[in-house]
Amino acid sequence: MEMENSRWKKNRYAIGVQFLSLSFQSSASTGSMATAIFLLALSLAFPSASLSAVSFSPKDNILIVCGANSLVNLPDGRIFKSDTGSGGHLQAKDSVQLLTDSGDNLPSPLCRTARIFQSDATYSFQLTGAGWHWLRLHFYPINNSKYDLKTAVFSVTTDDAVLLHRFSIDTNQTTGHIVKEYLLNVTKPQINLMFVPVSNSFAFINAVEVVSAPDYLISNSGSSLFPVQAYEGLNQFNYQYVYRLNVGGPPITSQNDTLGRSWENDESYIKNKAVAANVSVPAMVVKFPEDFPALIAPAFVYSSAVRMADAETQQPNFNITWEFKADPNFDHMVRLHFCDILSKSLSDLYFNVYINGKMAISGLDLSSITNGLAVPYYKDIVVNSTLMSNGLTIQIGPMNQDTGSVNAILNGVEVLKMSSSVNSLDGEFGVDGKRASTSNKSTVAAVGFAMMFGAFVGLGAMVMKWHKRPQDWQKSNSFSSWLLPVHAGDTSFMSGSKTSLGSQKSALYSTTPGLGRYFSFAEIQEATKNFDPSGIIGVGGFGNVYLGTIDEGTLVAIKRGNPHSEQGITEFQTEIQMLSKLRHRHLVSLIGYCDENSEMILVYEYMSNGPFRDHIYGKNLPPLSWKQRLEICIGSARGLHYLHTGTAQGIIHRDVKTTNILLDDNLVAKVADFGLSKDAAIGQGHVSTAVKGSFGYLDPEYFRRQQLTEKSDVYSFGVVLLEALCARPALDTQLPREQVNLAEWAMQWKRKGLLAKIIDPHLQGSINPESLKKFAEAAEKCLAEHGVDRPSMGDVLWNLEYALQLQEAFTQGKTEDDSEKSPESMATSPAVVSPLPGEPVVESRELETETRGNGLADIQNTEHSGTNMFAQFAHLEGR
Ligand SMILES: *[C@@H]1O[C@H](CO)[C@@H](O)[C@H](O)[C@H]1NC(C)=O
Numbered sequence: 001m002e003m004e005n006s007r008w009k010k011n012r013y014a015i016g017v018q019f020l021s022l023s024f025q026s027s028a029s030t031g032s033m034a035t036a037i038f039l040l041a042l043s044l045a046f047p048s049a050s051l052s053a054v055s056f057s058p059k060d061n062i063l064i065v066c067g068a069n070s071l072v073n074l075p076d077g078r079i080f081k082s083d084t085g086s087g088g089h090l091q092a093k094d095s096v097q098l099l100t101d102s103g104d105n106l107p108s109p110l111c112r113t114a115r116i117f118q119s120d121a122t123y124s125f126q127l128t129g130a131g132w133h134w135l136r137l138h139f140y141p142i143n144n145s146k147y148d149l150k151t152a153v154f155s156v157t158t159d160d161a162v163l164l165h166r167f168s169i170d171t172n173q174t175t176g177h178i179v180k181e182y183l184l185n186v187t188k189p190q191i192n193l194m195f196v197p198v199s200n201s202f203a204f205i206n207a208v209e210v211v212s213a214p215d216y217l218i219s220n221s222g223s224s225l226f227p228v229q230a231y232e233g234l235n236q237f238n239y240q241y242v243y244r245l246n247v248g249g250p251p252i253t254s255q256n257d258t259l260g261r262s263w264e265n266d267e268s269y270i271k272n273k274a275v276a277a278n279v280s281v282p283a284m285v286v287k288f289p290e291d292f293p294a295l296i297a298p299a300f301v302y303s304s305a306v307r308m309a310d311a312e313t314q315q316p317n318f319n320i321t322w323e324f325k326a327d328p329n330f331d332h333m334v335r336l337h338f339c340d341i342l343s344k345s346l347s348d349l350y351f352n353v354y355i356n357g358k359m360a361i362s363g364l365d366l367s368s369i370t371n372g373l374a375v376p377y378y379k380d381i382v383v384n385s386t387l388m389s390n391g392l393t394i395q396i397g398p399m400n401q402d403t404g405s406v407n408a409i410l411n412g413v414e415v416l417k418m419s420s421s422v423n424s425l426d427g428e429f430g431v432d433g434k435r436a437s438t439s440n441k442s443t444v445a446a447v448g449f450a451m452m453f454g455a456f457v458g459l460g461a462m463v464m465k466w467h468k469r470p471q472d473w474q475k476s477n478s479f480s481s482w483l484l485p486v487h488a489g490d491t492s493f494m495s496g497s498k499t500s501l502g503s504q505k506s507a508l509y510s511t512t513p514g515l516g517r518y519f520s521f522a523e524i525q526e527a528t529k530n531f532d533p534s535g536i537i538g539v540g541g542f543g544n545v546y547l548g549t550i551d552e553g554t555l556v557a558i559k560r561g562n563p564h565s566e567q568g569i570t571e572f573q574t575e576i577q578m579l580s581k582l583r584h585r586h587l588v589s590l591i592g593y594c595d596e597n598s599e600m601i602l603v604y605e606y607m608s609n610g611p612f613r614d615h616i617y618g619k620n621l622p623p624l625s626w627k628q629r630l631e632i633c634i635g636s637a638r639g640l641h642y643l644h645t646g647t648a649q650g651i652i653h654r655d656v657k658t659t660n661i662l663l664d665d666n667l668v669a670k671v672a673d674f675g676l677s678k679d680a681a682i683g684q685g686h687v688s689t690a691v692k693g694s695f696g697y698l699d700p701e702y703f704r705r706q707q708l709t710e711k712s713d714v715y716s717f718g719v720v721l722l723e724a725l726c727a728r729p730a731l732d733t734q735l736p737r738e739q740v741n742l743a744e745w746a747m748q749w750k751r752k753g754l755l756a757k758i759i760d761p762h763l764q765g766s767i768n769p770e771s772l773k774k775f776a777e778a779a780e781k782c783l784a785e786h787g788v789d790r791p792s793m794g795d796v797l798w799n800l801e802y803a804l805q806l807q808e809a810f811t812q813g814k815t816e817d818d819s820e821k822s823p824e825s826m827a828t829s830p831a832v833v834s835p836l837p838g839e840p841v842v843e844s845r846e847l848e849t850e851t852r853g854n855g856l857a858d859i860q861n862t863e864h865s866g867t868n869m870f871a872q873f874a875h876l877e878g879r
């Protein structure tokens with residue numbers, strides 16, 4: 001341990017970086033244990049499993065120290081700003097700044113000041129992205145002659161979640177500096193943190209952190225404890241961290257964890273220390289598989305463990321037990337971290353894991369799950385509150401079967417409290433005063449099929465589950481990263497998905513004739529002047545996008561995947577097939593691909609005019625006319641309609657936004673980036689999946705229910721329409737609060753009938769009020785709260801065509817004569833226009849809420865007939 005510790009110190013800055021870059025020499029000399037050397041040799045023998053550089057920069061990183069007048073620098077390098085300074089965080093009637101009377105021996109520089117609220121007070125934090133956020137609340141009862149902070153009793157809530165209910169400092173507690181740490185699934189661009197003192201008392205707070213967390217930190221699926229079965233829906237909760245332990249290893253401070261977490265040592269929780277022994281290897285020995293979410297826990301957690309004492313000399317027959325206090329009124333998620341740093345050969349170690357006396361994992365055989373030794377693995381287990389009357393007990397023990405070594409290990413434990421049915425993490429009431437119902441507490445738990453952990457040794461269901469999980473993870477990641485659009489916006493966020501594309505795969509193979517054109521690597525080199533950096537037109541995590549020339553003059557966008565991408569060749573081909581299947585005038589099309597030299601290169605048509613957004617704002621390009629904007633909206637609506645209903649049937653784009661609508665030389669709009677797309681056919685039209693998309697465009701219903709339908713695209717498209725009209729971003733956190741979210745803000749004006757007041761000034765005067773009205777109605781319907789109330793893309797298309805027609809009639813009328821017919825009178829007589837023979841009747845001008853489910857042929861005809869009908873309208877108008 002001593003030796004490992006010094007190593008540890010030496011390498012502390014290397015966390016999350018290339019451990020393997022350390023030389024073999026140095027590790028061999030410090031890691032003197034035979035096991036370590038063995039494992040090291042093993043890890044060098046399988047270079048494919050190398051650690052990759054993983055870093056994380058949180059989009060939101062709000063750190064404030066309360067009651068202070070200036071910055072506070074923490075030893076870990078973080079800087080907390082004063083809550084009075086950098087503007088507008090705090091709304092409080094009577095708050096008091098407190099400074100500690102005695103400044104010595106404070107546990108943290110954050111404990112020098114506090115802010116006191118004698119009545120309700122709110123901190124508001126503007127966020128740049130949705131998804132998981134850490135919220136950390138620091139409480140320290142500073143010495144003050146006037147206020148005794150130990151007497152304060154108060155509640156803390158967000159807009160929708162209760163965090164603390166009638167909280168007060170436990171005077172028996174010795175720690176002093178209390179940090180309450182939450183992981184919140186944020187769905188709004190803002191967190192409001194409310195402090196509510198009980199009557200005659202006051203509230204206080206010393207510091208607050210609001211920091212983005214990686215989306216994969218909570219994956220949607222785990223298993224439940226009793227009975228042991230699949231548990232879906234983990235990402236629909238809010239969480240409070242209760243414990244986070246580096247089992248068998250030293251404490252890990254926030255600066256030693258890329259994600260800024262701190263990990264306690266487990267010793268004070270072990271029941272009988274005599275039966276447990278620590279084991280550790282150098283952190284560099286731990287092999288993170290490429291498809292493993294590497295920041296789940298630092299390598300230090302996996303490189304140390306507790307094992308059974310005396311296991312080598314005798315056949316132990318006992319368990320190692322850890323005991324935790326936990327609130328019995330709440331379900332908890334227990335995350336167990338394992339890494340077999342003990343075994344000398346595969347399939348040598350089998351052991352059982354129990355939680356609260358119940359079998360949680362039977363015959364855990366790490367090496368066959370992870371296909372190697374020293375490979376991290378973790379498992380999320382939901383413990384129902386009904387099993388928790390005595391808190392939480394975690395036990396590991398031998399299998400009692402004569403298979404391999406008799407031993408057991410555990411590397412790390414996290415215990416998270418899960419929000420109740422009324423979204424509370426403390427007490428029985430929700431923010432709305434509703435009481436938690438104990439009966440339906442775990443309604444979100446899907447009744448999965450039993451995983452049958454106990455049935456047979458090691459292999460079986462659990463192995464399958466494991467294999468399924470990382471592949472999905474990898475799949476979704478590489479799939480989307482690969483197909484990020486040429487001009488990918490930087491506001492995309494996504495989290496691990498659990499929707500398998502596997503079933504789709506075979507279908508695609510059987511129905512797709514070709515793969516598009518094949519390019520040799522030499523051709524690609526020639527096209528890109530050997531990947532000349534000056535030709536780079538886009539950069540992303542997946543690699544670069546180059547402007548290239550093929551066939552002596554045709555410009556193309558060439559996307560080159562990171563050569564070290566984990567993506568297998570089969571998946572690559574599947575994706576090419578999927579893309580080459582999607583052909584439409586309003587979708588950016590794939591021309592071909594290259595997979596020579598294990599390269600993964602996709603060649604797309606080049607869209608010279610770039611993203612639609614650049615033409616509406618931000619880039620000072622010449623403003624587009626209303627007609628041009630309508631045409632671009634219509635084009636993209638057609639593309640989306642095709643995705644939803646065309647040959648490919650039921651593809652949901654999932655990331656509709658103005659940066660994913662690209663314009664060609666003639667300003668023809670094409671939808672790009674189907675990388676996040678999902679086939680709606682999976683799961684009968686509703687894909688349950690982790691939330692993906694871009695903030696400001698996200699369907700609120702999708703966010704709440706995680707049910708993905710085409711109507712989520714319709715919602716995002718509604719935001720696109722407003723952007724085109726108002727020439728401002730979907731989300732602008734620089735603006736006053738009520739204006740931040742374009743959809744909300746514009747709809748307020750729309751309801752007042754004053755939308756015309758906030759349109760792009762370039763459009764003022766040139767836009768037909770009737771066209772605007774039609775357009776605004778379409779946008780409003782798209783933005784309906786509930787998916788069922790939103791129109792299909794076909795209906796949106798219809799209305800946009802109509803708005804265009806109205807505009808054209810208007811401009812013609814203006815130039816030809818001024819005796820303009822009321823567009824309303826025209827609008828009331830569509831029945832006189834009969835569609836051409838053999839073409840589908842477009843039944844209604846009004847937006848419909850039902851999807852008509854046209855096939856591709858239908859939609860093309862619909863477009864056609866629509867145009868014809870409008871041509872006739874225009875004709876009528878002209879008479
Ligand atoms: C380990 O703990 C479990 C659950 O508490 C118990 O059923 C089992 O008998 C224990 N094993 C040993 C060897 O004590």
Ligand SMILES: CC(=O)N[C@H]1CO[C@H](CO)[C@@H](O)[C@@H]1O
Pocket residue numbers: 008009012250251252253255256
């Ligand atoms: C476990 C560990 O490595 N802890 C270190 C984390 O970082 C601090 C400060 O850099 C060190 O003092 C700890 O030893």
